[in-house]
Amino acid sequence: MLRRESYAPRLNGFSSSESLLDTDGGASPPSIHRGSEDIEPHRTRTGSSGRRPSLFSQMTPAQFHTWSSSNGSSRRQLPHGISDDNLRKAPTPIVPTTKCLQNFPDVVARTARRTIPASTIKAREHHRQQHDVHKETLMKLRAWDESRTLKKQHPIQYWWKTHVEFSNKPPSKPSEEELVNMVYHYYPLRADIKIHVCDFGRGKYEKKDMKVSELKEDMCKKPEWSQVRWIHMPFGIGLVHSSMEELFLKGKRDIPGEPNVSWPYRSIETLSIYNHEELKDMQDVYRIMSRLASVDPDIKNVIDRLNRNCLSNLPDDLKEDIEWRALHNGIKEITHWTLALPDFHRPLEYAGVEMVDPEITAHTTSLLQPQMISQCKTYEKAHLVKSSLRCFHRADGFLLTMCPDGGVDYVDRHINEYLNQPRMSSLMNESSSALGLLFHLFDDESEAGTSSWHVQSVEWLLLYIITEMAAKPNNIRQGGNAPSLSKAYQIVVAQLKQKRYAKFERNESVAVVRQYLACIDELAMMTTVLQRNSRELEDLIRQAESVRRTFKVVGGNMYGESAESRITWAKAQAQTGASTSAELLGDLRASMTALFQLRSIEQNELAIVADNQNKAILVFTGVTVVFLPLSFFTSYFGMNLDGLANTTRTEKYFWKVCGTTGFVIVLALVLYVQRIRIARRLRHAVSSTLV
Incomplete structure (x- = not known):
């Protein structure tokens, strides 16, 4: 199925899918009244961002504070002389992350004015219903597995559970069809994974979603008006990832008559925030199904069915390349898990271990424990994970990016609501997802497509994506109304340091030391990732300068963000996070040393x-x-x-x-x-x- 979303220039600044404020009154044309004077919204570009000043930029600080402080009311109290009608028609494009703090009134205006379209609400509700169905199947599988284990190892407890807790009705095993659908929900069939294709032209932007089986032609051709085509595939590093890279670059690495200055593929490590329970569910699906396949014939039939269909509906050339790579890497049999397990994110505590064989990697087999970041109330449902974003681009204007589905990238006070969303709903949410933001960023009516780009080239888009992904997760987009990761870990470290002075209790010291070690592992890995990103961004600055000197730039928006400014901003974010994490890590290690000394004195006494x-x-x-x-x-x-x-x-x-x-x-x-x-x-x- 192919779904096309057009973001071509819109009539009067609005598209048909755009919603207005939910207020008691209806929608009506806006105007800004300051005294008896009408102020029309500006249509000219100003400043380095290349975007128009918003209606809210004309407020005084006192007016804006009065308006924004009523954010929780059912009907917003606007400053004197500014009506709901003005707010509805005020141009409020998406503000780039680098400009959010400087242009925060524009961010507030968009948040206030933007409501979720009915089609999106319906899609999210469908995703939620499907998720609940498969979650219930997983709960049934867990209960049946537990009762089976009790019956074998503890007959008395099994009798008690079946005759007292379950009223003589022991848990039943889910049907074969339920199990297959559950596995496909958490680990989709490769051919059914949704691919996002975005075309950028001068004043025009289109996005369409398709399956892997429908992608072959779109990797080779793009519309004549399209200057850059961006293809994003939610694949982790594995066989499919490598094969898609080969098919994308095959025969298209160089173009005759063009200088060969294309970079090798760029890779950057990214951090995301996932729901801990969601990750645990994904892990349990794999662990329980793999373990029971050797002892239960029905489960074995399910696994056999999954393995038979793992390559179905894939293009022939992709299938052949996957089979060749499996043989080259010594994989005797291609299974569903071989292809799908790379989608399972590596938790931060296992982020230093590179995945060789996904079926024996520790993060897929070890019991997933809550992280120390969950001790902070804002992040009580959170689990930090690491993944790799890889970017491949060609001289003919094609860009391919691949990384597993992201979690929450932008932190605000609604983070727990974002974490409760199904993965597909969260991916397209511009308030929580970096990819969701990028998919909707270039659809402004007067600056659609490449109109706002500083350089209208695939390299500029590549750098824009990398810098946005390298700076996540952050709390910039909503003005820091929730603690950042660094602040959250400061709270956790302070709590751990207080436990040094607690009165000695039997077995309590062991638990405290384990918490110290877990927090040290998380901070050490986060510091390592941020330091690597800082070095990668430093290298990108040199690469960007080399490309700029080699090519004579034609076209572009002189007010748009330059690649150098984006990289400098992202590098500063990474360096700040790395230095803060390193300081916390040193403080925590010193605190643990003091804890050991204090406990040693107590033990001597x-x-x-x-x-x-x-x-x-x-x-x-x-x-x-x-x-x-x-x-x-x-x-x-x-x-x-x-x-x-x-x-x-x-x-x-x-x-x-x-x-x-x-x-x-x-x-x-x-x-x-x-x-x-x-x-x-x-x-x-x-x-x-x-x-």
Whole structure:
């Protein structure tokens, strides 16, 4: 199925899909009244951004503060002289991330004016319903697997659960069709994955979505009006990723008559925020299905069906290339997991391990634990993951980017709502997704397509995408109304440092040390990623200068953002994040060293107390050993028995027996206690005699 969204120049500044504010009144033409004077919205470009000043840029700071402070009310209280009608018709294009803080009134205006189209709401609701259905199937599979394990290992607990908790109805196994659909929901068939194709021309922009099986012609041809075609594929690094790269570049690396200054492919590591439960669900689907395939015939049939269809509906040349690469890499059999597991993001704690074989990589098999970032309330559902964005471009104006589906890239106070969205809904949300923002960024009515580009070339778009992805996740787009990752980790580190002073409790120190180690791993990996990005961006600056000197730039918007300014901005973001993370990492390591020292002192004091107690117990033990036999004999001879009462033995006989016995016991005890010292002295005496 092919869906086309046209973002050509719009009549009067609006497209048919654009929604206005939800207010009590209806939509009506706006005007700005300042006293008796009408102010029309500007249509000329100003400043370095190349975009028109918005209606809100004409407010005084006091007016804007009054308007923005009423953000939570059902009907916004606009400054005096500015009506809802003015707000509806004010031009509010998407503000680039680099300009959000300088032009924050424009960001607020767009947020206030933009509502979600009915078609998007319907699509999101459909995604949510589908997700809930497959989530329920996964819950049934977990319950059935748990009951099966209990029945085998703990029959009594199994009886209790089935007869008491489940009312004689043990959990049932999902059907084969339910299991297949569940796996395809979390790990889609390669041929069914949605590809995004964007065409950029002078004053025109079009976007269409298609499946992999429909993409072959679009990788070779583009419309005549299109200067640049951007193809984005949500693939992780694996067989399909490498094969798509080869097909994209095959025969198109150079164009006769053009200087060959194309860069090799650019790769940058990106961080994203995912829902922890969503990642855990993806991991459990793989772990449970793989484990049960060897013991349950129905599950094995499901896996066999998945493996048979893993290459179905793919183009023949793509299928052949995948098979060749599998043979080259020593993969004996291409399975569904071989192709789909690269989509599973690497959590930050496993980000340093490069994926060789996805089916044996630790992050897909180890139990996924909550990260320390979740200790911050804003990020309580969050899990940081790392993925790689790879960009391939050709001299004929084609750009291919590949990375797994992103999570939340822009942090604001609605982050938990974004994390609860299904992946497809989150991907197209410009408020939370970097890709969603990029897909809608160049559709301004007067600057659509390449009209706002500083240089109308594929290299400029490549650099724009890389810099946007390198600077995420950030809290810039909504003015920092939620703590950034650095601030969140500062909160977590402060909480961990407070635990150093807690009173010693048994087993508590081990848990605290584990939290320290987990936070150190996360901060160390985040620092490494940001430092690598900083070096990569530094290299991009040199590459951009080389390309600029080689080509004579034709066309472009002199007010648009230059590649150098974008790279400088992204590099500053990466360096700031890296330095902050490194400082927190050093502080945390010093804190853990202090924790160890404090716990060592506590252990020494406890050892001294325990030693004193042991000495006292030893004295009591010695006294008991000495007097217990005497007490026994005293009690025995004191019994009023016929043999004892009428005995002819005297008291002298009693002391001979009891005294000798007591002396032997005490002597044996002393020799046993002093055995090591006695043996040492004997060895010393023997060695002295020999000398």
